[in-house]
Every structure is written in C-alpha cells, then in structure tokens.
Amino acid sequence: MxxxxxxxxxxxxxxxxxxxxxxxxxxxxxxxxxxxxxxxxxxxxxxxxxxxxxxxxxxxxxxxxxxxxxxxxxxxxxxxxxxxxxxxxxxxxxxxxxxxxxxxxxxxxxxxxxxxxxxxxxxxxxxxxxxxxxxxxILASLTSGVAVLDHSGRVVTVNASWLRFRDDPAAWAAQAEVGESYVEACRRAAGAGRAQAAEAVELVGAVLAGSLPTFTLEYSGGEPVASWYTISVVPLPDRDGGGAVVAHADTTDVKRAEIDAQRIRQELAHSARVFTMGELTASLAHELNQPLAGIRTNAQAAQRFLDATPPHYGEIRSILSDIVEDDKRAADVINRLRELMRKGEPEVARVDVNDVIRGVIKLVSSDAIIRGVDITSDLAAGPLIVLGDRVQLQQVVLNLLLNAMEAMVDGTRAQRAVVVRTRPAGRGVEVVVEDTGPGLAPGAEETIFEPFYTTKSSGMGMGLSIARSILHAHGGAIRAGSDPRRGATFHFLLPAAGVSVP
Known part of the structure; x- marks a missing residue:
C-alpha cells in the first residue's frame, strides 16, 4: 500500500x-x-x-x-x-x-x-x-491571558498566562475559572464595585449573542498601586459551535510609558512657549508700556484738576474712565501672556479656531509692527468649532506666525506680509498660513517638522515638531509647501467638534 x-x-x-x-x-x-x-x-x-x-x-x-x-x-x-x-x-x-x-x-x-x-x-x-x-x-506561547468561552459564556479552556492573573486581585476580568460563566464572574466584579465591570457584562453578552462583532475595553486596577489592563473579546465562528475568545493583557508598563511621554511632551511644549515668550519680550514690553504710560499721564492730569479751585470733577471723571480702559488693555496683555505660560494638564473643550487666531494675531501685533510685517486674516464666516486645548492650539498658530515673520527678516518692507485663512474642509477645519518670504529650502517640506531642525542661529528647532505633535494629539495633521515667488505656506487640519478621531 x-x-x-x-x-x-x-x-x-x-x-x-x-x-x-x-x-x-x-x-x-x-x-x-x-x-x-x-x-x-x-x-x-x-x-x-x-x-x-x-x-x-x-x-x-x-x-x-x-x-x-x-x-x-x-x-x-x-x-x-x-x-x-x-x-x-x-x-x-x-x-x-x-x-x-x-x-x-x-x-x-x-x-x-x-x-x-x-x-x-x-x-x-x-x-x-x-x-x-x-x-x-499557540495559547501557551501567548503572553496575554486567553480564555475560550462556549456559546453560553462558560470558560472551556485557558492558557498559562490567564492562570497567572489569579494572584492579581486587581485583574478582575481574568479571575474566571474553567467551567465557570465568564459573564457571571464579571457580574460579581461589578457587584464588588469594580469600575467598568458592568460595561464588560453587557459587551461580552452582546458578542455571544452576535449583536456585537468585537470589542476592546481598558480598565484600571485602582489603588494602592496603579495598574491598567485591557480585555479584547472576539466571537468564534458558528461552525465551531459559537462562543468567544477573551484576551486579557497587563498594560501597566505601556500606560505608564504613555503617561511619562505625555508629561514630557507637555513640559517640552511649555518650555517652547516660555522660549517663544522670550522672543516676544520687546514687543510685549512695548504693548504694556502704552497703557501704563497712559495711566501715568492721566493720573498726573487728574492731580492737577484736583488742585484747581474749584476742582474740575467732570474732567477728573473722564480721566478716571480713561485710566480704567488703559488698565483693561494692560490686563488683557498680561492675561494673554499668563494663558500661554500656563502649565498643567490639557483642558479639552469646544474651541473656536477663528477666536484662537484672532487672539494670537492680537498678541503678536506689536512684534509685527516692530518687524514691519503686515498680518491680515481671511477667516471663515461664523465660528469653526473643534475639540481641543486652547493653549496648545494657540501655541501652534503662534509658532507658525513667528516663523513666517522671521522668514521675511531680509525682505523689503513692502514685501513683508502674512495671511491667515480658515475654512471648513469636509468634516474638519483647515487653517492656512502664508508668507511672502523666500520659501523653504528644496526638499525641506518634511524635514522642517523633525526635532531640532532649524535655520536660525538662536532657535531650538522644536517649534514645528511640537506643533505637529499637538495637532496629531488633536486628531489633525500639518503639511508645508513652498513657492520661491510667493513664499512658504503651511496647512493644518483639525476634525470639527463631533467628528470622532481615529
């Protein structure tokens, strides 16, 4: 045979x-x-x-x-x-x-x-x-804990990694034993006050019933030692009797690395804002000096009117109104500066991109006058709302405007112009910053976003890299273009509020 x-x-x-x-x-x-x-x-x-x-x-x-x-x-x-x-x-x-x-x-x-x-x-x-x-x-080789459920949700087999979670009470999603109902194990965890256990009960039940194709759920193990875990559930084919596979992983190290990376990014972004404020020192001093000088002049005039016989109370009242207005102007400059210098966790909220741009243009207006640069805006009618951190978005726009002005330092005054445009773009918001400088070096459209890339002797080379990181964190993107006859153009796109970020 x-x-x-x-x-x-x-x-x-x-x-x-x-x-x-x-x-x-x-x-x-x-x-x-x-x-x-x-x-x-x-x-x-x-x-x-x-x-x-x-x-x-x-x-x-x-x-x-x-x-x-x-x-x-x-x-x-x-x-x-x-x-x-x-x-x-x-x-x-x-x-x-x-x-x-x-x-x-x-x-x-x-x-x-x-x-x-x-x-x-x-x-x-x-x-x-x-x-x-x-x-x-395959099951034995996986570092994640794996449990196989039958069509009723009963655990029929587990791998060795799943068993290792028995000694970790914080990992409530991997405590079910072979022969036990996984849904009931999650329900007990929910009854014990475990965060997101009730959600897991509903989601696992939906996968077993065929109404949900798959899901991934991240949960925290809580105190005293912070820990994080992820469970993923996928259904088994009906030809195999149905059921599902539950994968459970300890993501504590990954989560801590993400938190550390986020903290470093925030500190780096804050350092970049502080550095940028240093570049604006002269213009900010000029902008503050105007209302402060007005307050001093008006105060001196008020003293003279008080010394008159009889005192000129009408003039004094008018002078006091001018002092209040000058004080508001100075306070506005300080508040804008304080907002940009703020350090802390990002505060995600509904933000009008047009309002952000107006505020940044106002902040750099004195610097633009000193440099002889004409900044104009062509903003879309009506608000363009995105979900994001206002300070971080201000930092992106501020960096692009300062870069545009610095790019024209060798140009004639008649040529120094920056235009900022906004418009709806599909399900997002597009912002365009154009200058009349010499444009970008050939092939620099991508390298300018790399860390420490700079053409300035005093620059850190982190501004555009941080701007791109901020936009990516907001679900957006940025790109650069150049035309030697018209200068450089930067486009960035943000998803509109209500649009999910992948």
Whole structure:
C-alpha cells in the first residue's frame, strides 16, 4: 500500500507483504518512476497489466521500471476518499504472468475502498490532533491571558498566562475559572464595585449573542498601586459551535510609558512657549508700556484738576474712565501672556479656531509692527468649532506666525506680509498660513517638522515638531509647501467638534 503525500511528489510505502525470496519494494519512490500509472491513478482508474509486453506504448517508462525490478504482472487500484486519491493498493507478481479478471478487480476494489476509508479517518484524526496541538502551542506561547468561552459564556479552556492573573486581585476580568460563566464572574466584579465591570457584562453578552462583532475595553486596577489592563473579546465562528475568545493583557508598563511621554511632551511644549515668550519680550514690553504710560499721564492730569479751585470733577471723571480702559488693555496683555505660560494638564473643550487666531494675531501685533510685517486674516464666516486645548492650539498658530515673520527678516518692507485663512474642509477645519518670504529650502517640506531642525542661529528647532505633535494629539495633521515667488505656506487640519478621531 502506497500513500501520495499532499505536498510532495514522492510515493511512500506504508504497508507491504512480500513472499519469501522476493526482493522488497522500495519504501520511497517518485512519480517519475511510474508516470503513466500515476496519471491513471490520479484519474481514479485502475491499472491492470497481465503481461508487461501487453502494456500500452505510453507506459514504456513504467514497463522499464517493472522489468528492472523483475515484475511480470501487476494490478494497481486507487485509494479514493472524499474525491481525493490518497494512495494506491498494488499487487505485483514476480514469478509468472497473471490475468486480472473483472470480477476479481471488482472484489479488490471493495477492499481498496475499505482501506481508503480507514486512511481518510486516520488523516482526519491526525489533523484534529495536530490542530489541537497547534492551538495548545499557540495559547501557551501567548503572553496575554486567553480564555475560550462556549456559546453560553462558560470558560472551556485557558492558557498559562490567564492562570497567572489569579494572584492579581486587581485583574478582575481574568479571575474566571474553567467551567465557570465568564459573564457571571464579571457580574460579581461589578457587584464588588469594580469600575467598568458592568460595561464588560453587557459587551461580552452582546458578542455571544452576535449583536456585537468585537470589542476592546481598558480598565484600571485602582489603588494602592496603579495598574491598567485591557480585555479584547472576539466571537468564534458558528461552525465551531459559537462562543468567544477573551484576551486579557497587563498594560501597566505601556500606560505608564504613555503617561511619562505625555508629561514630557507637555513640559517640552511649555518650555517652547516660555522660549517663544522670550522672543516676544520687546514687543510685549512695548504693548504694556502704552497703557501704563497712559495711566501715568492721566493720573498726573487728574492731580492737577484736583488742585484747581474749584476742582474740575467732570474732567477728573473722564480721566478716571480713561485710566480704567488703559488698565483693561494692560490686563488683557498680561492675561494673554499668563494663558500661554500656563502649565498643567490639557483642558479639552469646544474651541473656536477663528477666536484662537484672532487672539494670537492680537498678541503678536506689536512684534509685527516692530518687524514691519503686515498680518491680515481671511477667516471663515461664523465660528469653526473643534475639540481641543486652547493653549496648545494657540501655541501652534503662534509658532507658525513667528516663523513666517522671521522668514521675511531680509525682505523689503513692502514685501513683508502674512495671511491667515480658515475654512471648513469636509468634516474638519483647515487653517492656512502664508508668507511672502523666500520659501523653504528644496526638499525641506518634511524635514522642517523633525526635532531640532532649524535655520536660525538662536532657535531650538522644536517649534514645528511640537506643533505637529499637538495637532496629531488633536486628531489633525500639518503639511508645508513652498513657492520661491510667493513664499512658504503651511496647512493644518483639525476634525470639527463631533467628528470622532481615529
């Protein structure tokens, strides 16, 4: 009996009976040894050769091999199961010619069918064992805890990583034992006050019911030591009986790294804002000096009117109103400065992008006058609302405006102009900042956003990199373009409020 391996051209002997004195058949042959017979068997046809001299001409190669082995007659029957030729049952006579009557061939075909069914069953059993071994190996190799649920939500198997969570009471989503209902285990955790356990009960139930394709849930283990975990649940196909697979991972290290990275980004952004404020010192001093000088002049005038006989109370009242207005102007400058210098967690709220731009233009207006730069705005009618941190968005716009003004330091005064435009863009908001400077260096459209890239002798090279990080954190993007005849152009896009961020 020979087997035809699925992924090989070899023909392998799996069982043989040989009369004493006859040379043993080779345990392994190739299809090239008996090409005609192999083709006949592939077509599920029996091969009967009573005398090798009677074999058809196309069997010349096969006859040569038979003569080499000393065979004089043969009958070869295909072993077919499920429409697949699994191998063959071969009868070889070495001592004499032998006829193979149809009745004998038919009886031997029945024997071949029995062997084929047995081989098919053996293959199926081996495939199941291999599949189970593969599943076990995969489960054992996973660092995440994995539990397999049946259609009712009962835990049928878990891997070793799942069992390790038993000693971690904070990991309430991985405490279910084999044979226990996973939904009930989550329900107990909810009853014990575990955060998000009630949500897990509903979501797992929805996956088992087929109304939810999959879900991922992150939860905190709480005090005394902060820890974080993630569970992901995916359904099993109905052909496998239904159910679901629950994966549970300890994401504490990842979460702490994210928190540390966020803290570093915030500190870096704050440092960049402080550095930027240093660049605006002269213009801010000029902007503060005007209302303060007005307050001093008005106060001196009020003293003179008070010393008059009789005092000029009407003039004094008017002067006091001017002092209040100058004080408001000075306070407005200080408040804008204080807002940009604020350090702390981002405060996400509904923000009007147009309002942010107006505030930043007002902040740099004195600096623009000193530099001889004309800043104009072409803002969309009506508010453009996004969800974000106002200070961070101000920092993005401020950085782009300062970069634009610095790019024109060598230009003539008639050429120094910056335009800021806003407009709705699909489900988002687009902001465009254009200047009339020399433009960007060739190929710098991407490198300018890399950390520490700068063309200024006094710059940190972090402004645009931080701006891009801020926009990415808000679900947005930024790109740069350049035209030597018109200058550089920066476009950034933010999702409008109510649009989900991927």
């Amino acid at each position: 020979y087997r035809f391996p699925r992924h090989s051209d070899d023909v392998r002997s799996v069982y043989s009976w040989i009369r004493p004195g006859v040379a043993a058949s080779p345990a392994l042959m190739t299809n090239e040894a008996f090409p005609w017979m192999r083709a006949e068997l592939a077509a599920e046809r029996a091969v009967a050769i009573g005398r090798i001299d009677d074999a058809p001409p196309e069997a010349a190669r096969d006859v040569h091999m038979m003569r080499t082995r000393g065979a004089r007659s043969t009958l070869v029957l295909p072993l077919v199961a499920g429409g697949e030729v699994l191998g063959c049952l071969a009868f070889v006579v070495f001592t004499t010619d032998r006829a193979w009557p149809p009745e004998l061939i038919q009886r031997l075909r029945l024997v071949a069918e029995v062997f084929a069914s047995a081989l098919a069953q053996k293959d199926a059993d081996e495939a199941i064992r291999a599949s189970e071994a593969l599943k076990s190996a």
